[in-house]
Amino acid sequence: MRDTVQRMDTFFDPKSVAVVGASKNVNKAGHVIFKNFAENKRRGVFNGELYPVNLTEDHILGYKSYPSISRIPGQVELVVIVVPALSVLDIMKEAAAKDVSAVVIISAGFSEIGNEKLEKTIVSVAEEANIRVLGPNCLGVYDNRTGVDMLFLPETKVLTTGDEFVATPRPMSGHIAMITQSGAFGAAALDYLAGSQLGVSKFVSFGNKCDVAEAEMLEYFLLDGETWVILLYAEAIEAGREFMKAAEKVTRKKPIVAFKSGKSGAGARAAASHTGAIAGSDRIYEAAFAQVGIVRVRDMEEFFDVGKALAFQPPATGNNIGILTDAGGPSVMAVDECEARGLTVNKFSDSVLDEFEELKKGGKLPRFATNLNPVDITGSATSEMFELSAKIMLDTPEVDGLIVLGLHHTPALQEDFVDRIASLVKQCAKPVVACDIGETEMAMFIRSRFEKLGIPAYTSPEDAARAMAALAQYGKHLKKTGCFNEFLEICVRRHGLRP
Numbered sequence: 001m002r003d004t005v006q007r008m009d010t011f012f013d014p015k016s017v018a019v020v021g022a023s024k025n026v027n028k029a030g031h032v033i034f035k036n037f038a039e040n041k042r043r044g045v046f047n048g049e050l051y052p053v054n055l056t057e058d059h060i061l062g063y064k065s066y067p068s069i070s071r072i073p074g075q076v077e078l079v080v081i082v083v084p085a086l087s088v089l090d091i092m093k094e095a096a097a098k099d100v101s102a103v104v105i106i107s108a109g110f111s112e113i114g115n116e117k118l119e120k121t122i123v124s125v126a127e128e129a130n131i132r133v134l135g136p137n138c139l140g141v142y143d144n145r146t147g148v149d150m151l152f153l154p155e156t157k158v159l160t161t162g163d164e165f166v167a168t169p170r171p172m173s174g175h176i177a178m179i180t181q182s183g184a185f186g187a188a189a190l191d192y193l194a195g196s197q198l199g200v201s202k203f204v205s206f207g208n209k210c211d212v213a214e215a216e217m218l219e220y221f222l223l224d225g226e227t228w229v230i231l232l233y234a235e236a237i238e239a240g241r242e243f244m245k246a247a248e249k250v251t252r253k254k255p256i257v258a259f260k261s262g263k264s265g266a267g268a269r270a271a272a273s274h275t276g277a278i279a280g281s282d283r284i285y286e287a288a289f290a291q292v293g294i295v296r297v298r299d300m301e302e303f304f305d306v307g308k309a310l311a312f313q314p315p316a317t318g319n320n321i322g323i324l325t326d327a328g329g330p331s332v333m334a335v336d337e338c339e340a341r342g343l344t345v346n347k348f349s350d351s352v353l354d355e356f357e358e359l360k361k362g363g364k365l366p367r368f369a370t371n372l373n374p375v376d377i378t379g380s381a382t383s384e385m386f387e388l389s390a391k392i393m394l395d396t397p398e399v400d401g402l403i404v405l406g407l408h409h410t411p412a413l414q415e416d417f418v419d420r421i422a423s424l425v426k427q428c429a430k431p432v433v434a435c436d437i438g439e440t441e442m443a444m445f446i447r448s449r450f451e452k453l454g455i456p457a458y459t460s461p462e463d464a465a466r467a468m469a470a471l472a473q474y475g476k477h478l479k480k481t482g483c484f485n486e487f488l489e490i491c492v493r494r495h496g497l498r499p
Contacts, residue, residue, distance in 0.1 A: 007132050008212070008220035010102040012202055013146045014078035015048050018069055020091050021082035021107075022052030022060050029106065029152035030054075030082040033140075035061060036149035046147025049074055069094040077101045080140065080150055085109030085118065088136070092122050096129030104150060105136035111208050112137050123210050138207025139183035142190070142200070144173055145226070153187050174199010175228035175311050177221045179214060181206050181235045189233070189304075197451070198308060201226040215242035222250045228494065229311045231303060232258045232294075237285075244292055251293035252483045253490075255310040255474050258294045259303040260285050293477035295470050302466055305458060309467035312456045313431040314491035315475030315484070318400035320344050321468055322393040323374035325405035326381035326413065330437065330461045331374040334403055337465035343472060347372045348398060355392045364388055379410045383417035390421050394428050401431040401471060403464050404455075408436055408446050418446060422453035429488055429499035431471040433457070435464040454495055 017037060021030035038061045040046035051072050052060040059065055066072050069079060069091065079095050081088055085107050095103055103126065110119040119136065126133045134140065140150030149170070171193040178193075178200060180186035186205045193200055201224065204217060214237055221227045230250065237243050250256055260282070289296045295310070297303045321343050325331040335345045348356075348371070356371035365385055370376040375393065377385045386406060393399050404421060406413070418434075425432045434457040436446040447457035458464045478484040492499060 005220050005223050007101070008216060010077055010132070011104065011134060011141050011204070011212075012143045012148055014102070014148070016051070016074060016076050017048055017078045017080060017148075018051040018053050018066075018072060018076045019080045019082065020053040020069065022054050022057075022065065024057060024060055028082075031060075032152045033080060033082055033106070033150050034063075036151065037147070038063065040147030040149060043147075045144070048077075051076065069098050069100070072098070075099070079103045080106065082106045082152065085115065085136070089118065089122055089125070092125045092131075095131060096125055100129075100131055102132045102134070104134045104138070104140045105207075105210075106138060106140055106150065106152060107135075108137040108207075110136045110210070119208065119210050126211060133211035134204070135207045136210060137183070139180075139186050139205035141205075142170070142203040144170055144200075151187065151190070169194040171198065171200040173201070173226075175201050175226060176231060176307055177202045177204075177224065177227040177229070178231045178233075179204055179206070179217055179221075180233040181209070182233060183207060185233055189231075192304060196304065196308075197448070198304070198311075201228075209238070213237075213239055213243075215239055215246040218243075218246040218250050218256070222246075222254060228254060229307050230254060230256045231307045232256055233303070234258065234260050240288070244288060247292040247294055251474075251477060252481050253487065256294045257303060257307050257310065257470070258289055258296050259298075259300065260289075260296065293474070293481070295473055297470075301463070305456075305463050305467050306470040308451075308456045309431070309433060309471055310474060312451070312454055312495075313433065313471060314429050314488055314495070314497070315478055316401040316431050316468070316472040317475055317479070317484070319472050319476075320346050320398060320400050321465075321472075322399035322402045323405065324386065324389055324393060324402060325374055325376050325407075326379060326386075326410050327405060327407045328370075328376050328378075330405050330407065330435070331376055334405060334435075334461035334465045335374060337462040338403075338468070341465060341469035343465070343469055345373055346398070348396070352392065352396050352398060356389070359388055359392075380412060381410050381417075382412045383414050383420055386413075386417040387420035387424065390424050394424055394430055394432075399430065400475075401433075401468050403461075403468055404432060404434045405461055405464070406434060406436055406446065408438070408442050415446060415449065418449045418453065418455075422450070422455060425453075425455060426496060427498055429492055429497050431468065433464045433467045433471075435459070435461050437461075 019034045022034035023030040052065045057065040183205045359365040366380045434450045450457035
């Protein structure tokens, strides 16, 4: 595995990079990719040597340009190819002669359009020269810690009116790694993650997967200290046994969230048309993911919601969930979704109910509050009511995880209820997720405040329930494999918990 990790690391932290197809034309992918590297080198983020390769240019962005890889005087570890498909084979032969370690083929025009022969020939050249290949037909790699940015999508664009706007923002550094077969989906995902202020450790786009595929990348991320959660978008997984073996090792220490598309016949056909994917039975994927502890999601929104929950919170030790709310209707929605996802929302025991009754007698909760579970402190809610109720629920062993539906609309509730709950969360090792409904500035502020304090927050009760279900599902897997306590200790250290 260590050899695999070292080879994969060349894609993310190379000592030297040549961009074949680098260009002065701002509308070309080769220009954008080379500019990414050049800008990151100027800022001191990318520390490797950088070489543009172009047949007709002497200099590009202040760097001496070379007509071929063979004319570059220094050693080249990684080559990024952004030229038409028919030119790629000759470049691969040059890379082999130059003793290059790894190649990323951004170019399309291979097996996804029926050109399997060219793709197989390129693989043969790579295997003979011991070169690892990512792609073709991919976005490559993004790692803002090392300054490797192969995304040919510019960060800014200028409209015909002359106005400049952010087109493809890069996410901040974080602990979510993303593996995607689809480059277009990967680009959209990065945009979403950046806009949602969710940090990324590393991003890799496979495209046609002619060589490097999921299994090796999972093993690489297993040993990557910056990665806590792995998001996987797949249309087909060809090397099934290798994938299963790698995933089984990874999920004992890090959660994998999989979004497998191409479930329908038409979807599988569409997948084959743009990445050359060969889809198999969806039921086989379902069973395989469950066997090795992968958390499978059904749509794009759930993909990111679950990834966020697993990055922010520890897993649940069981399936019984407490729900704390200041609005009855949303709590019913949360209960329904919890039950649909295999969670339980059990009525509290008499001893817990007695604790709530004492608060009512002391005037700390409204006498008409409902405390059976869900606990509804009604529209009279105050920050203190949320804090006192959450403490009872987090302290009791009857609750394995807590969903807080803190709707900001009630008149007496102040925003410090978020801080009070977050302070309680630090005192335990139970997962807590939150929800505030609305798209107003106040709703977004409340959700943002929760997340800055380490509690994932969602726009609907159903989303919050689905996130909690994933935390319970992963906890169940860890318990089955005997890894729960070890993983929980890691979470305690990561999140600064004091259970």
